Structures are given as structure tokens and as C-alpha cells.
Amino acid sequence: NAQIPQMAKNLLKEISDFAQRRPMSDEDKERDRMRRIAFENRAKARKEKLDMYRALVEVAISGKVLTKASIQRIEDVKMKHQLTPDDHIMCLNELGVSQEEYARYSTNNKSPTENGARKDEGD
Numbered sequence: 001n002a003q004i005p006q007m008a009k010n011l012l013k014e015i016s017d018f019a020q021r022r023p024m025s026d027e028d029k030e031r032d033r034m035r036r037i038a039f040e041n042r043a044k045a046r047k048e049k050l051d052m053y054r055a056l057v058e059v060a061i062s063g064k065v066l067t068k069a070s071i072q073r074i075e076d077v078k079m080k081h082q083l084t085p086d087d088h089i090m091c092l093n094e095l096g097v098s099q100e101e102y103a104r105y106s107t108n109n110k111s112p113t114e115n116g117a118r119k120d121e122g123d
Contacts, residue, residue, distance in 0.1 A: 054091040066106040
């Protein structure tokens, strides 16, 4: 059983070595160039989406209060651009905001009674 993975590794290495030595046809070169351009375009578009999302979150949390409308807008943008929870966490990290702080900001928009305080406190 231990030989199978090693045999597979050896076979993949042989295939890779052969492909590296084989000269590319003009058609293959063009296909490779187009694949690289497509990849670069996808990477650029993703970076632009993440930059826009990070800016949206930054503006939304600038007052340290997230309204229900801003939370909904953030979620809508996340869904529209297919951003993951990890993307959201990465943006928070880049903004220097922990997930706990972000969660607190969303509870800061509640009235004192919603946060568990009694109405007669402070009277």
C-alpha cells in the first residue's frame, strides 16, 4: 500500500518532466497566454470586490454601531459577490477589528431595554 502513493508521485514527476521538456506549439502558447490573462482578470476582480467590501464594512463600523440596515447591506453585498465568512474575517482583520468587536457593534444599536437594562435605571 505504501508503494502506491510513491508510484503515483513518480509517475506524476515523469509526466511533469516530460511536459516541461516538450516545446509548446504556437497554439498551446496562445491557450496558455489566454489562461494566464483569464486568471489575472479573476484575481483582479476578486481583489476589487474585497477592497469594495472592506471599504463598506469600514464605513459601516466607523461609528462603532451597526444598524440593521447596514448589517443587511453588508450581507447583501457579501451574497451578491459570493464572499465567504473567511473573506469577512479577513476584512475585519485588515481593519484591525475582532469578530467580537464587530458583534458588539451590531448590538450597540439596541435600546437599553433590548440590551437587558431596566427602564428605571439611572432615574
